[in-house]
Structure formats: C-alpha cells, structure tokens
Amino acid sequence: VTEDALVESIRSIVTSPASRRLRVGIGDDAAAWQPSRSHLSVITTDALIETVHFTRAAMRADDVGHRALAANLSDIAAMGARPILATIAFGISSEVDETWVCDFYRGLAALADRTGTAIAGGDIVRAPVVSISITVVGEVRATSIKTRDGARPGDILAVTGPLGASRAGCEILLDRPDLANDARFADALHAFRRPEPRLRAGRFLGVSRNVHAMMDTSDGIASDLSRMCAASNVGAVLDRLPIAPAAERYCVQCELEQQSFALEAGEDFELLVAIDPRAFGYIAARFRAHTGHALIGIGEVTAETGIRTRAGSLVVARGYDHLTPR
Amino acid sequence: VTEDALVESIRSIVTSPASRRLRVGIGDDAAAWQPSRSHLSVITTDALIETVHFTRAAMRADDVGHRALAANLSDIAAMGARPILATIAFGISSEVDETWVCDFYRGLAALADRTGTAIAGGDIVRAPVVSISITVVGEVRATSIKTRDGARPGDILAVTGPLGASRAGCEILLDRPDLANDARFADALHAFRRPEPRLRAGRFLGVSRNVHAMMDTSDGIASDLSRMCAASNVGAVLDRLPIAPAAERYCVQCELEQQSFALEAGEDFELLVAIDPRAFGYIAARFRAHTGHALIGIGEVTAETGIRTRAGSLVVARGYDHLTPR
Numbered sequence: 001v002t003e004d005a006l007v008e009s010i011r012s013i014v015t016s017p018a019s020r021r022l023r024v025g026i027g028d029d030a031a032a033w034q035p036s037r038s039h040l041s042v043i044t045t046d047a048l049i050e051t052v053h054f055t056r057a058a059m060r061a062d063d064v065g066h067r068a069l070a071a072n073l074s075d076i077a078a079m080g081a082r083p084i085l086a087t088i089a090f091g092i093s094s095e096v097d098e099t100w101v102c103d104f105y106r107g108l109a110a111l112a113d114r115t116g117t118a119i120a121g122g123d124i125v126r127a128p129v130v131s132i133s134i135t136v137v138g139e140v141r142a143t144s145i146k147t148r149d150g151a152r153p154g155d156i157l158a159v160t161g162p163l164g165a166s167r168a169g170c171e172i173l174l175d176r177p178d179l180a181n182d183a184r185f186a187d188a189l190h191a192f193r194r195p196e197p198r199l200r201a202g203r204f205l206g207v208s209r210n211v212h213a214m215m216d217t218s219d220g221i222a223s224d225l226s227r228m229c230a231a232s233n234v235g236a237v238l239d240r241l242p243i244a245p246a247a248e249r250y251c252v253q254c255e256l257e258q259q260s261f262a263l264e265a266g267e268d269f270e271l272l273v274a275i276d277p278r279a280f281g282y283i284a285a286r287f288r289a290h291t292g293h294a295l296i297g298i299g300e301v302t303a304e305t306g307i308r309t310r311a312g313s314l315v316v317a318r319g320y321d322h323l324t325p326r
Numbered sequence: 327v328t329e330d331a332l333v334e335s336i337r338s339i340v341t342s343p344a345s346r347r348l349r350v351g352i353g354d355d356a357a358a359w360q361p362s363r364s365h366l367s368v369i370t371t372d373a374l375i376e377t378v379h380f381t382r383a384a385m386r387a388d389d390v391g392h393r394a395l396a397a398n399l400s401d402i403a404a405m406g407a408r409p410i411l412a413t414i415a416f417g418i419s420s421e422v423d424e425t426w427v428c429d430f431y432r433g434l435a436a437l438a439d440r441t442g443t444a445i446a447g448g449d450i451v452r453a454p455v456v457s458i459s460i461t462v463v464g465e466v467r468a469t470s471i472k473t474r475d476g477a478r479p480g481d482i483l484a485v486t487g488p489l490g491a492s493r494a495g496c497e498i499l500l501d502r503p504d505l506a507n508d509a510r511f512a513d514a515l516h517a518f519r520r521p522e523p524r525l526r527a528g529r530f531l532g533v534s535r536n537v538h539a540m541m542d543t544s545d546g547i548a549s550d551l552s553r554m555c556a557a558s559n560v561g562a563v564l565d566r567l568p569i570a571p572a573a574e575r576y577c578v579q580c581e582l583e584q585q586s587f588a589l590e591a592g593e594d595f596e597l598l599v600a601i602d603p604r605a606f607g608y609i610a611a612r613f614r615a616h617t618g619h620a621l622i623g624i625g626e627v628t629a630e631t632g633i634r635t636r637a638g639s640l641v642v643a644r645g646y647d648h649l650t651p652r
Contacts, residue, residue, distance in 0.1 A: 023366055028473050028557075029401035029541055030370035030464070035361040040349055043446060044356035045461060047415035049453040075355035089373035089415070089459035120369060123459070127375040133415035133449070133459030135371060138356070147354050215355055231354075 009098065013105045014112065014119035022085065022118050031120030033085060039139040041084070044075035050093070050130040058173040061100045062107025063193040064132070069108045071218065072136040073115055073197035074269040078216040079147075080206015081140035082199065085120040086112060088134050091127025104132075115199055144206040146214035151232035151274035153303040155212055158280070158295045160201045160271045160287075163221065164247030164258075165191035167265035172250070179253070188246035195269045202271055204290050210279035220266040221298070222315060225307060228272065235306045238263075238299040238315060263315065274301050335424065339431045340438065340445035348411065348444050357446030359411060365465040367410070370401035376419070376456040384499040387426045388433030389519040390458070395434045397544065398462040399441055399523035400595040404542040405473075406532020407466035408525065411446040412438060414460050417453025430458075441525055470532040472540035477558035477600035479629040481538055484606070484621045486527045486597045486613075489547065490573030490584075491517035493591035498576070505579070514572035521595045528597055530616050536605035546592040547624070548641060551633060554598065561632045564589075564625040564641060589641065600627050 011026050019025055024032035035041050048054060048068045059067075069086060076083045088108070092101060112119055117136065151157075169192025172179045179185050198216070205211045213232055217224050221241060229235055241262040243251070251258045273295075275283055284295040302308075307315045337352050345351055350358035361367050374380060374394045385393075395412060402409045414434070418427060438445055443462065477483075495518025498505045505511050524542075531537045539558055543550050547567060555561055567588040569577075577584045599621075601609055610621040628634075633641040 023468075024368070024405075024471065024473055028475075029404040030368040030407070030462075032366045032368045032405065032466070032471055034468070035367055037363055040358045041361055041367065041463075042350070042356040042358040043411070043413055043461070043463060045413040045415045045448045045459075047417055047449045047451045047453075047457070047459065049417050049451055049457065051454065052452045078355040079350075079358065081356070085369070087369055087371040087461055089371045089461075091373055091375050091457060122371045123373045125373045125375055126378045127373075127457060128377065128455055129453075131373070131375065131417060131453060131457045131459075133371075133373065133457075135369070135413055135415075135461040136356075137367075137369060137463070140358070142349075142360070145350070145358055147350055149354075 009102055010105050013102060014109045016109065016113045016118065018112070018116045018118035022120055026119070026121040031085065031087070036139060038141060040142050040145055042076060042079045042081045042138045042140060043135060044072050045133060045135045046071045048132040059193065061103035065104040065107030066111050066194055068132050068134050069111050070195045070197050070269060072134050073117070073199060074216040074218060076136055076138040077197050077199045077202030078214055078271055079138065079140055080144045080202055080214065081138035082203060083115055083117040083136055083138045085118040086134055086136045087120050088122035088132065090122060090124050091131030092124065093127055093129050096130060140206060146206050146211060148213050148215040148228045149231035151213040151228055151234050151301045153234055153301050154277055155274035155301040156277050156280045156297050157236060157299040157301060158273050158275060158297045159217065159242065160198050160295060161293060162242040162244040162296070163217065163262040163268050163270065164265040165244035166195055166267040167261070168247040168250035169193065170267065184249050185246055188250060191244065191246065192267070195267065197269055198271050201291050201293070204287060205271065205273055208283055210276040210283060211273050212276065213274040215272050217268050217270045217272050218266055220264045221272065222263045224272055228274070229305065229307060235302040235304045236299050237302055237308050237310055239297065239310060241298055242296045335428055336431050339428060340435045342435065342439045342444065344438070344442045344444035348446055352445070352447040357411065357413070362465060364467060366468050366471055368402060368405045368407045368464045368466060369461060370398050371459060371461045372397045374458040385519065387429035391430040391433030392437050392520055394458050394460050395437050396521045396523050396595060398460050399443070399525060400542040400544060402462055402464040403523050403525045403528030404540055404597055405464065405466055406470045406528050406540065407464035408529060409441055409443040409462050409464045411444040412460055412462045413446050414448035414458065416448060416450045417457030418450065419453055419455050422456060466532060472532050472537060474539050474541040474554045475557035477539040477554055477560050477627045479560055479627050480603055481600035481627040482603050482606045482623050483562060483625040483627060484599050484601060484623045485543065485568065486524050486621060487619060488568040488570040488622070489543065489588040489594050489596065490591040491570035492521055492593040493587070494573040494576035495519065496593065510575050511572055514576060517570070517572065518593070521593065523595055524597050527617050527619070530613060531597065531599055534609055536602040536609060537599050538602065539600040541598050543594050543596045543598050544592055546590045547598065548589045550598055554600070555631065555633060561628040561630045562625050563628055563634050563636055565623065565636060567624055568622045
C-alpha cells in the first residue's frame with residue numbers, strides 16, 4: 001500500500017462535520033483554520049508507543065485510537081477549552097496491516113466526531129513499532145482559561161470522579177489476564193480502554209472564576225497534585241480519596257491497599273481542581289446539575305508546602321514517571 | 327533521570343524571546359496563545375524515526391534537531407505563513423543519554439530562535455528507537471494563504487533553488503562514507519544536515535495573488551509536482567531541472583543521470599510554485615531583490631493531465647514514498 005492510497009483511506013475515515021470548519025484540511029502542506037476573535041487557542045501533544053503504552057495483544061486498534069485522542073482531549077478539558085482539531089503522526093511497523101491502521105483511525109474518528117474535533121492531517125512513516133503522536137488544538141475564552149498555578153491556601157481540592165478504575169483495567173490486561181473475563185472487572189477494563197475526557201466538566205469549571213487551578217489526573221493524584229502544588233507554590237492536606245467500585249474490587253481481589261492504589265492511579269483522565277471554599281458548595285451543586293456527576297472533595301490547599309494526610313503524615317508517594325521503569 | 331528533571335533541562339534550552347508570545351507555555355496541560363485577529367492559523371506535523379529517517383551514526387543530535395524542525399517549517403513556508411510555535415513528542419530509547427537529548431533540543435532551539443518559533447511543550451516517552459514528532463503552528467493573512475490546488479494551465483512552474491544537494495548528502499552518509507570527507511561534497515552534506523526552510527521566500531510568494539499554487543519539494547519534484555497537478559486537476563511539461571553543483575559533482579562521481587537524480591531528489595525543502603505567466607518576470611526580479619536568490623522556471627502547467635518533458639515523453643518516475651521500501 002502506498003502512502004497516497006493510505007492517506008485516501010484515512011481521509012475518508014476521518015472526514016466529519018467538524019472538518020468543515022477547516023479552511024484547509026488534509027492533503028496540503030498544513031491545515032488552516034480561522035480562530036475565533038475573542039478566544040485563545042491552546043495546543044497539546046501526547047505520544048503513545050507500542051510495548052511502552054500499549055500492546056496489540058492486549059488492546060484492539062480502535063481502543064488504541066480512542067485512548068490516544070482521549071489523552072489529548074483530557075489536556076484540552078483541563079484548560080477549560082473545547083477541541084478544534086487534531087493532527088496525527090503515525091509510525092507504522094511492518095507487523096500491522098491496513099486493517100489495523102484503519103481500525104485505529106475509526107476508534108479515533110468516532111471520539112473526534114463526538115467531541116467536535118476535526119482531523120486536520122498529520123504524517124505517516126515507517127517505524128520499528130507502532131508509534132503515535134497526536135496534537136490537539138483547542139480554543140477557550142481568554143477569561144476562562146485555567147492553569148495549574150492558581151491554587152491558593154484554603155482552596156478545596158476536588159476531582160470530577162472516583163479514581164483507580166483505569167489503573168485496575170491496565171493491570172488486569174498486563175498482569176492478571178485470568179481476571180479479564182470476570183464480569184466484576186468489566187467496568188475497569190472499559191475505563192482503561194475507553195476513557196472519557198471530561199470536556200463538558202472542564203468547560204463548566206473553566207467558566208467559574210472561583211475555580212483557581214485545574215489539571216487532569218493523567219499521572220495519578222500523587223504526581224499531579226505535586227505538580228499543581230509546585231506550580232502554585234502551596235501544599236495540601238488530603239482526605240480519603242474516592243475509589244471507583246471496580247478498582248475497590250480489584251484491590252480486594254489482589255490484597256492491595258486501596259488509598260495507595262488510588263493515589264498512584266494514572267490515566268483516569270478525571271480533572272483535579274482547586275476551588276474557593278466559599279463557592280465550593282454552590283459550584284458542586286451546579287456541577288452535578290450540569291454534568292450529572294459529583295464534584296468530590298479530596299482535601300485542602302495549604303500555605304505550607306508538601307502534601308500530607310489529615311493525620312499529618314507526609315505523602316511521599318509519586319505517580320508514574322514516564323522515564324522511570326516501573 | 328526523571329521526566330520532571332529532563333523537562334526542566336529542556337525548558338531551559340528552548341526558552342526564547344518568541345516564548346513570550348505564549349499566554350501559557352511549557353509545563354501546563356497545553357500551551358496557549360492569542361492568534362492575531364486578521365490571520366489564519368496553520369498547523370503541520372512531521373515524524374522522524376531513528377533507522378528510518380536518520381541514524382545516530384551518520385547524524386549528530388543537533389543536526390537531527392535542526393532537520394526535524396526544518397521539515398515542519400518548510401511546510402509552514404509552503405503555506406505562505408510564518409511560524410508561531412512548535413510542540414515536540416519525543417520518544418527516547420535506552421541507547422541515548424541526556425547529552426544526546428539536550429544536543430537535539432539545542433539544534434532545534436537554535437533554528438526555532440532564528441525563525442521566531444516558540445517551543446510550546448510536548449511529551450517525552452520511552453521508545454525502542456528515537457522517535458520524534460513535531461507539530462508547528464503558524465499564521466498567515468487570510469488573503470495570503472497558498473495551497474497546492476490553484477495551478478492553472480499556462481502557469482509557469484518554478485522552484486526557489488537548485489535541486490539534489492540534500493539527496494546527494496544523504497546518499498553519501500548512508501552509502502558512500504568514502505566521500506564524506508571529500509571537500510567537493512561538503513555542500514551536499516551541509517544541505518542534508520542543515521536544510522534551510524524557505525520561510526522568507528514563502529511569505530514573499532504568499533503575498534502575491536499571481537502565485538496560484540505553492541508547496542515544498544520535500545518528496546522530490548516527481549512526486550510533489552504530481553500531487554500539485556492532481557490537486558489542481560492539471561498536468562505539466564518540464565524543462566531541464568536546475569541541479570545543485572554538489573549534486574552535479576556527485577552524479578558525475580557515481581555515474582548517475584543528473585535529470586533523473588534531480589527529479590527524484592527529496593528533502594531539498596525548496597518551494598515549488600505555479601505563477602501567472604504575465605507576472606513571472608516581475609515576480610522573479612522582485613524575488614531576487616528580496617531574497618538574494620533566483621526563482622528558477624522549470625516548466626509550464628498544462629490543461630492535459632500527466633507530466634511530460636518538452637519532447638513529449640511521459641515522466642513516470644515517482645518521488646520517495648514513505649511507505650514503500652526504497
């Protein structure tokens with residue numbers, strides 16, 4: 001299959017209503033679009049490497065496509081923005097055929113469609129293993145953009161959902177294939193394969209001036225909250241973390257301590273926010289009405305640096321560092 | 327080395343005056359910038375895979391960084407745009423150390439600085455071989471954007487420089503190491519290692535309404551002109567192609583036919599344009615005054631499809647297809 005033929009196949013898969021917003025789409029040297037006048041553009045890039053981030057044995061091509069885009073969309077959500085377009089650099093190994101590649105793009109395109117993300121092009125190259133890099137551009141009103149450096153002492157820390165399901169699903173696929181067909185863990189596997197970026201939640205929270213800082217929990221609370229605290233020059237005390245039911249069942253099954261598991265659980269793609277304590281009740285009520293989900297308090301921002309439990313012990317645990325072997 | 331530490335090293339390498347244009351830079355979930363009101367944004371992505379696009383034996387890390395960004399900037403130039411920012415997805419293998427990574431970013435940052443491109447972030451992951459994917463966003467006045475689908479019968483086809491030097495340099499590095507220290511080929515090696523994106527030329531040509539179509543010659547005239555003709559639903563007749571002196575010397579040395587060599591020579595990063603014949607003389611004179619380089623006519627656009635020589639024989643040769651083994 002030649003590059004031009006493959007580009008044609010992919011073009012027909014990824015064309016969507018959102019593509020019409022592009023002034024220039026797939027097939028030219030670059031894509032072009034007209035940004036809205038009152039909005040900021042945001043851009044984010046994520047890479048997925050076969051054997052490092054996924055295996056073809058454990059994940060279907062369409063799930064890989066979904067996850068790859070979802071990771072980027074989660075970053076867009078964390079800025080309070082909405083997605084505009086994505087570009088995809090795709091390294092194809094000799095082990096995958098056109099079916100695999102097209103299934104990947106189908107999984108990706110379904111999520112792109114549903115979230116209004118236009119596929120604006122990319123690059124296709126040969127590689128020793130499947131290597132995917134996705135860049136998403138979004139836009140956000142200049143007054144609604146949320147960064148991770150605005151947390152203030154006294155703020156309530158909250159997450160947009162319970163934690164750990166995605167990590168449980170990932171561990172089952174990699175280390176406990178005997179549990180993969182157990183119905184008790186179907187939710188965990190789904191959470192890992194089809195994570196849902198919190199775009200609606202992110203835009204809702206972005207609009208409020210009482211939300212002082214926001215980021216996604218892609219690396220786990222331990223690591224991500226450390227980064228928010230470092231950027232904001234604050235610390236935090238943590239209450240009990242909310243754990244997803246499937247993750248709780250997995251911890252019981254494998255005799256793992258649930259709070260540590262939740263603390264280190266990455267790739268949940270929930271949002272972590274620091275909210276003015278006077279506004280938290282009001283925002284949480286409106287959040288539930290708007291999204292159908294609870295905004296769950298997990299602790300409080302402190303002037304003193306370091307992350308501690310309410311009992312005062314230092315949380316030394318770190319999240320998954322992409323460059324440190326697990 | 328941890329990801330956070332490496333991100334800090336990289337951040338200090340890539341911070342430049344252009345970074346100040348960013349509303350949010352490296353270190354948050356996404357970067358943000360304020361697009362100019364009267365301009366379109368453009369975006370392009372390119373991937374470089376070790377062993378496929380370069381080898382660490384044949385290329386220094388800073389040259390790889392330069393080339394990786396130059397390929398994207400060439401696409402930005404081909405739209406008539408100027409670069410705003412870049413994101414970099416970097417897959418690091420266990421074979422490279424922090425020095426290699428930082429040298430890569432130094433080579434990249436030097437070109438970014440010189441061209442006003444802010445480094446806006448990216449992703450760093452583990453990979454079996456060094457895998458680099460770069461996305462560049464640029465901007466262009468809505469009236470100056472140039473695509474490849476506007477060529478009209480009668481237009482003069484021209485390139486912004488002689489062809490083949492980069493291909494000669496590449497072949498010397500891969501297949502003829504015995505010539506690598508021969509002073510006659512120093513220009514060829516330099517052309518391959520340090521290609522110069524034609525940003526100034528692209529913006530100059532973008533402004534003229536008599537330039538009907540523009541693209542870069544990254545895959546070689548045979549392949550790229552085929553794409554321009556297909557997009558514009560036209561054909562072309564070709565005159566003799568201008569060949570770079572170092573490429574000419576390489577062809578003589580290796581007994582290669584020069585016109586075929588130039589026709590198939592990719593990665594030159596010159597621009598290919600289709601220009602109204604009544605305006606060609608005026609534009610070429612002003613182009614020389616503005617850039618110091620000649621705009622070199624190579625043929626003419628025809629209503630009849632297919633690419634032919636003046637003598638009438640069909641040019642069947644194709645450029646380098648990234649998915650077809652060479």
